[in-house]
Amino acid sequence: xxxxxxxSGPLSVPEGAIASLNCTYSDRGSQSFFWYRQYSxxxxxxxxxxxxxxxxxxxxFTAQLxxxxxxxxxxxxxxxxxxxxxYLCAPDAYNTDKLIFGTGTRLxxxx
Amino acid sequence: xxxxxxTPSHQVTQMGQEVILRCVPISNHLYFYWYRQILGQKxxxxxxxxxxxxxxxxxxxxxxxxxxxxxxxxxxxxxxSTKLEDSAMYFCASSLQGQRQPQHFGDGTRLSIL
Numbered sequence: 001x002x003x004x005x006x007x008s009g010p011l012s013v014p015e016g017a018i019a020s021l022n023c024t025y026s027d028r029g030s031q032s033f034f035w036y037r038q039y040s041x042x043x044x045x046x047x048x049x050x051x052x053x054x055x056x057x058x059x060x061f062t063a064q065l066x067x068x069x070x071x072x073x074x075x076x077x078x079x080x081x082x083x084x085x086x087y088l089c090a091p092d093a094y095n096t097d098k099l100i101f102g103t104g105t106r107l108x109x110x111x
Numbered sequence: 112x113x114x115x116x117x118t119p120s121h122q123v124t125q126m127g128q129e130v131i132l133r134c135v136p137i138s139n140h141l142y143f144y145w146y147r148q149i150l151g152q153k154x155x156x157x158x159x160x161x162x163x164x165x166x167x168x169x170x171x172x173x174x175x176x177x178x179x180x181x182x183x184x185x186x187x188x189x190x191x192s193t194k195l196e197d198s199a200m201y202f203c204a205s206s207l208q209g210q211r212q213p214q215h216f217g218d219g220t221r222l223s224i225l
């Protein structure tokens with residue numbers, strides 16, 4: 001069974017700080033990697049996608065991918081209380097469009 | 112911005128009854144999915160659907176489950192003879208072109224089996 005591992009948290013950071021969220025995955029065939037944000041009781045909301053090794057920036061968010069280490073991360077700069085949510089790492093399974101979700105990391109940003 | 116819509120938002124059903132969960136994917140998307148999330152657990156893939164047929168299904172998606180695209184806009188998940196353990200949030204998602212494309216999720220249907 002292919003797995004996606006995330007620290008469940010909570011990760012607590014002060015407002016304005018950088019939050020760093022990490023994810024490892026076991027399927028070496030994964031090609032696409034997505035980060036979703038999920039507020040309590042709500043649906044996953046896509047915030048970042050990354051397909052190649054290296055960094056990808058979008059506003060306050062930076063996704064980092066290292067396929068050799070099977071590691072993907074998400075940095076949130078200038079964290080805001082509204083960023084408080086669970087962040088789900090979701091690579092695809094080899095040769096499919098099925099997403100394999102981690103359990104998520106709960107982020108708490110305090111004022 | 113276009114979005115995936117799901118109805119109903121909450122469905123309460125007696126064990127053994129059939130339920131149909133409805134979804135309207137984003138209009139130009141071609142790939143459709145159902146996922147579920149049991150309370151406190153991870154989001155799990157159920158089934159993917161393309162060109163009017165199932166392209167992949169998980170072990171969870173047994174004979175109790177079926178999917179259908181009855182017209183040009185709706186995508187449905189039917190659960191026959193519901194069980195207590197079917198209680199979960201069910202999310203519909205769609206993507207433009209399948210692999211290597213982001214999937215956009217609807218708000219979900221909370222299914223409660225009594």
